[in-house]
Amino acid sequence: xxxxxxxxxxxxxxxxxxxxxxxxxxxxxxxxxxxxxxxxxxxxxxxxxxxxxxxxxxxxxxxxxxxxxxxxxxxxxxxxxxxxxxxxxxxxxxxxxxxxxxxxxxxxxxxxxxxxxxx
Amino acid sequence: xxxxxxxxxxxxxxxxxxxxxxxxxxxxxxxxxxxxxxxxxxxxxxxxxxxxxxxxxxxxxxxxxxxxxxxxxxxxxxxxxxxxxxxxxxxxxxxxxxxxxxxxxxxxxxxxxxxxxxxxxxxxxxxxxxxxxxxxxxxxxxxxxxxxxxxxxxxxxxxxxxxxxxxxxxxxxxxxxxxxxxxxxxxxxxxxxxxxxxxxxxxxxxxxxxxxxxxxxxxxxxx
Numbered sequence: 366x367x368x369x370x371x372x373x374x375x376x377x378x379x380x381x382x383x384x385x386x387x388x389x390x391x392x393x394x395x396x397x398x399x400x401x402x403x404x405x406x407x408x409x410x411x412x413x414x415x416x417x418x419x420x421x422x423x424x425x426x427x428x429x430x431x432x433x434x435x436x437x438x439x440x441x442x443x444x445x446x447x448x449x450x451x452x453x454x455x456x457x458x459x460x461x462x463x464x465x466x467x468x469x470x471x472x473x474x475x476x477x478x479x480x481x482x483x484x
Numbered sequence: 485x486x487x488x489x490x491x492x493x494x495x496x497x498x499x500x501x502x503x504x505x506x507x508x509x510x511x512x513x514x515x516x517x518x519x520x521x522x523x524x525x526x527x528x529x530x531x532x533x534x535x536x537x538x539x540x541x542x543x544x545x546x547x548x549x550x551x552x553x554x555x556x557x558x559x560x561x562x563x564x565x566x567x568x569x570x571x572x573x574x575x576x577x578x579x580x581x582x583x584x585x586x587x588x589x590x591x592x593x594x595x596x597x598x599x600x601x602x603x604x605x606x607x608x609x610x611x612x613x614x615x616x617x618x619x620x621x622x623x624x625x626x627x628x629x630x631x632x633x634x635x636x637x638x639x640x641x642x643x644x645x646x647x648x649x650x651x652x653x654x655x656x657x658x659x660x661x662x663x664x665x666x667x668x669x670x671x672x673x674x675x676x677x678x679x680x681x682x683x684x685x686x687x688x689x690x691x692x693x694x695x696x697x698x699x700x701x702x703x704x705x706x707x
Contacts, residue, residue: 391491396504398513399521456544458524460517463558464504465590468517470557472524473498473698474544 367407379410379417379449381481398460398468408481412447414438417483430483451475452482499592499698514559516690523549545699547692552598554692555699560586562687579674579681583626586667586689595693597663600652602689606644606673606682617676618642623650626668633670641673644682652689663691 367384387402388394394401417434430447437446454475463469495503524547545555563585591597602623619641627633636655641648653659656667667689673682 391494393491393503458521459498460513460521462504462511463500463590464502465587466511466561467590468511468513468559469590470517470520470524471499472545472555 377410379408379412379481379483381406381451381478382409393461396461398462400457400459403457404477406478408449408451408478410449410481412449412483417447434483447483449481450484451478451480452484453478453480455479499695511561514688517557517559520547520549520557545694545696547599550599550692552692554598554694556595556693556695558590558689558691558693560588560689560691562689563587579672580683581670581672582684582687584669584671584684584687586669587665588663588667588691589665591663591691591693592695593662594697595662595695596660597653597657597691597693599692600656600663600689601691602650602652602669602687604648604671604687605685606648607685608644608680608682619644619682620674620676621648621650622672622674623652623655624670624672625656626670636669640676663693 367382384405384407385402386405388397389401412430412434414431414434417430433444433447436444455477456472456474457476458470458472460468460470491503545553547554547557604621621639621641622635623637623639624633624635636652637650639648639650652667656669657664671684671687673684675681
């Protein structure tokens with residue numbers, strides 16, 4: 366279940382969009398005890414100026430992404446825009462039965478996009 | 485259903501060799517596993533902030549509740565305790581010994597055990613409940629061939645009203661060694677003074693391992 370992606374790279378400034386991964390849809394609901402799914406989200410949006418300029422608490426004011434957006438606004442054909450990628454991620458845990466009838470709890474880092482950024 | 489290729493790739497990325505065949509009907513999820521899941525899963529924590537203090541940062545690859553490093557926790561049931569009643573010459577007197585077997589073949593060689601807690605639930609004989617002075621539990625290796633098995637550890641047990649727990653790491657196998665594929669132990673519970681023998685209801689193993697391939701060092705705090 367995802368927020369509709371709007372074209373390639375269009376659809377406003379770079380930000381996290383909602384994406385819910387349902388274990389039932391992947392067909393794992395019989396052996397995954399919990400959770401039923403999780404909000405993974407994804408990044409999409411424009412990384413042109415001023416969206417590329419970092420917000421409060423963001424990376425240094427002038428990093429490569431800003432330089433590249435400046436170059437693009439000056440000579441669009443020279444370089445593309447920076448990419449809208451995950452900037453902060455968080456983990457999930459999955460509780461399930463394995464094939465030896467053990468109850469297993471596994472912890473996975475970097476499974477949920479909390480913040481996106483231009484890089 | 486997702487295309488098999490995609491689902492298989494995701495399964496592999498999650499470190500699972502194959503798709504588990506589904507929950508065994510007769511096996512409830514142990515409360516300890518629910519508790520660990522609810523404490524561990526950030527999205528659970530977000531929906532019920534009472535369980536974790538706001539702003540608490542959970543260290544990656546660490547099981548806070550048990551205070552050990554780890555990112556995989558398994559609750560493994562004994563594969564059926566075989567009871568042997570020994571004659572009066574047995575070191576444990578008249579009481580029974582049990583052989584318990586844990587199948588650890590699901591544990592990958594890259595996983596380093598950090599915690600292996602054996603939990604046993606006993607039932608006392610009705611007639612003379614409670615042995616004065618408590619009990620002594622001994623955990624040993626099963627004898628191979630004719631020789632007697634070696635005792636790995638002994639522990640005083642005051643009451644059988646609550647589960648008896650012993651830490652096996654460092655006793656059943658070396659701390660920095662990977663887990664054996666199978667663990668066969670002999671349990672004996674001897675009343676310290678005269679009293680009735682007990683019977684073993686259930687034995688399980690709570691095993692915590694660290695798969696460093698799935699760990700990322702804590703990101704450096706922003707300068």
